[in-house]
Amino acid sequence: MPETVHVGTILVKGSLQMPQLFALEIERYSGNWNMVKTRDGFGLDRKIRGAGWNFFFMAAEVKAMFFGAPRVKNIQNALHRIFGKVRQQPYNALEVTGIATKRLLGLSYTIVSAHSRHIQESCYLNAQNGRWTSQIATWNRSQVERELRFQSALS
Numbered sequence: 001m002p003e004t005v006h007v008g009t010i011l012v013k014g015s016l017q018m019p020q021l022f023a024l025e026i027e028r029y030s031g032n033w034n035m036v037k038t039r040d041g042f043g044l045d046r047k048i049r050g051a052g053w054n055f056f057f058m059a060a061e062v063k064a065m066f067f068g069a070p071r072v073k074n075i076q077n078a079l080h081r082i083f084g085k086v087r088q089q090p091y092n093a094l095e096v097t098g099i100a101t102k103r104l105l106g107l108s109y110t111i112v113s114a115h116s117r118h119i120q121e122s123c124y125l126n127a128q129n130g131r132w133t134s135q136i137a138t139w140n141r142s143q144v145e146r147e148l149r150f151q152s153a154l155s
Contacts, residue, residue, distance in 0.1 A: 005076070005099075007099055008096065010040070010044055011094045014033070022053075024044075030083070041095050041117070048119060055119050056119075056125050062116070063082075066109065091118040093119055094115070099112050
């Protein structure tokens, strides 16, 4: 396993085509997760968009906490717990967005935060596998109603 995970590290689920498609340097991290080397989220986003693909950022934050200092093994264990939490999500990447050490009553603890990311060719996140269908059903209904009112106003 690589030793350096820091804020901004991007981890992608294993894909044989992704590294060649975007000329990414990746390193095996854990299971089917690979760490993208030499790129942060912004640099990777520019590279992916330059190839005509999209790199989505999910607002929901996933956290794991452990007691003690932010040592390599502790951070790896926290990331394994985060991988377990995002396993059911249909997204193929993860960005580490925070590693914060705090103290409470003399005990130090560290919180590792991450956000799901997704790389795909379509610019519509819900275009494949029905993503977000339950969350945006209300939005879609109101959007369609607005478009219908707008079209009827034009005619």
